[in-house]
Amino acid sequence: MFKEDLFFEDISxxxxxPMSKRGPIIRQQLIDYASASGDYNKIHYDEGFAKIAKLxxxxxxxxxxxxxxxxxxxxxxxGGVLKDFKIRFAGMTNxxxxxxxKGKVLKKYSENGENLVEISVLSEVQxxxxxxxxxxxxxxxxx
Amino acid sequence: MIDRKxxxxxxxxxxxxxxxxxxxxxxxxxRESSPIYYDVNEAKNQGFKDIxxxxxxxxxxxxxxxxxxxxxxxxxxxxLDGGREIKxxxxxxxGDTIIYQTKVENIVEKExxxxxxxxxxxxTSGKNKDTGEKVFDLIISLIVFH
Numbered sequence: 001m002f003k004e005d006l007f008f009e010d011i012s013x014x015x016x017x018p019m020s021k022r023g024p025i026i027r028q029q030l031i032d033y034a035s036a037s038g039d040y041n042k043i044h045y046d047e048g049f050a051k052i053a054k055l056x057x058x059x060x061x062x063x064x065x066x067x068x069x070x071x072x073x074x075x076x077x078x079g080g081v082l083k084d085f086k087i088r089f090a091g092m093t094n095x096x097x098x099x100x101x102k103g104k105v106l107k108k109y110s111e112n113g114e115n116l117v118e119i120s121v122l123s124e125v126q127x128x129x130x131x132x133x134x135x136x137x138x139x140x141x142x143x
Numbered sequence: 144m145i146d147r148k149x150x151x152x153x154x155x156x157x158x159x160x161x162x163x164x165x166x167x168x169x170x171x172x173x174r175e176s177s178p179i180y181y182d183v184n185e186a187k188n189q190g191f192k193d194i195x196x197x198x199x200x201x202x203x204x205x206x207x208x209x210x211x212x213x214x215x216x217x218x219x220x221x222x223l224d225g226g227r228e229i230k231x232x233x234x235x236x237x238g239d240t241i242i243y244q245t246k247v248e249n250i251v252e253k254e255x256x257x258x259x260x261x262x263x264x265x266x267t268s269g270k271n272k273d274t275g276e277k278v279f280d281l282i283i284s285l286i287v288f289h
Contacts, residue, residue, distance in 0.1 A: 022174065029174065036172035037202055062224055063202050067173040070198030075177070079189075082198055086228035086282075134226070 005079030008108065008115040008140040017076050017103035017119065022068050024098045025060050033064045060093040065132050069121050072101040073136050080138040083116065087134035097125040106135070114139045144289055145215055145261045149247045154208035156244035158272060163194050163237040170197055183237075193236040201229060201279050204269060207245040215247070215263070217287055225262070225284035232277040240272040248282075259289040 030045045039061055042049040050058050066087045074082065093099065103121040110116065117140060122133045163183065170180035175197055178185040186194045208214070235241065248264040263285040269278045 029172065032172040036169040063199060063227070064173065066227060067197065067199040067202075071173060071175050071177075074198060081234070082231050084228065084230050085198055086226065088226035089224055 003075075003078050006077050006140060007079075008117070008142045011105055011108050011117050011140065013105055013107055015105045017072075017105075017121075020072055020075075020101045022072070022099045022101065024096045025064070025093065027058065027095060030058060030060060030064070030095065033061055033067075037061065037063060039063065055092075056094065058095040060095070060097070062087075062089045062132070065089075065093050065099065065123055066134075068099060069101060069123055069132060069134065073103070073119070073121060073138070076103070077117075077138045077140065080140045082136060082138055083114075084137040085134070086136070087121075087132050089131075090133050091125075091129055091131045093123070093125060093131045097131075099131070100124045115142055116140070144252075145217070145250050145263060145287060147250055149215055150250050152214075152247045154206070154211060154214070154245040156242055157204070157207040158240055158242045159204055161196060161200075161235055161237050161239045161241060165203075166194050166196055166200065166237055169200055169203075173197065173199075186236075191234065191236055193238050195237075196235045199229070200235070201241075201243075201267075201269060201281050202227075204241065204243045205245075205267060205281060205283065206265075207243050207267060211245060211265075217285070221288040223286040223288070225286045227284075228280075228282040230280040230282070232279060233271070235269075235271075235278050239278075241269045241278060242272050243267055243269040257288055261287045261289070263287065 034040050043053050103119050106118045108117045118137050120135050123131050167181050245267040248266045250263050253262050265283045267281040
């Protein structure tokens, strides 16, 4: 997949990032993430255990969803350097959910010799319920 | 209620060697499709010295001490993960050794819909062991209901 680098000049305040879909988040991915992150809480991959914990079924790790949002950001800001990334967990992402990722440019500015853009990002599941919400600051190259 | 004596408390530092395998293992788990996380030549073509870490890789270094929760006396049944923030100072790559240390930045009481709670801000800072260069700050907001 070939994609051009993103430049500071290409950005305008209020512009939207192209929407992207990731998933569905299947059990195997939850197991893979437990292994990669070291978070072995069984609510993420043992349905019986999740139900004892009064959950509808297995739920995705909040940090897995943040990671997918992070991947969405770096995919868009190709050639840029991420400076700050924050996420608030707004709701549960369940097993087999597909994430819709959205973002918007909040502002662009220059500071300490860097050309920065601040964006808002969020992830939604099928019924347009928001599961994470956050923002990021990225330093971009100039032409 | 969490004991306020822990405000400013620093846990024992820890270190982790970032390997190519660890990165590709993590990248696969998040279904990252960019080849820079799997192929060192692709990474170098993009200007990295080696395979770079994905944005949330440092999660693995969230607490420098495994006894974080028991030290603070946090009851998991009353715990809610409010969110994360990562500040990046320099790019971590395979081959780097990171020294990281967790500190309790602040504990404040708040009142919400579910009653009184403690909001604990925890910061884990990572630096490159060889160069001393600061790499990241990982900021965690934990909510513990009374």
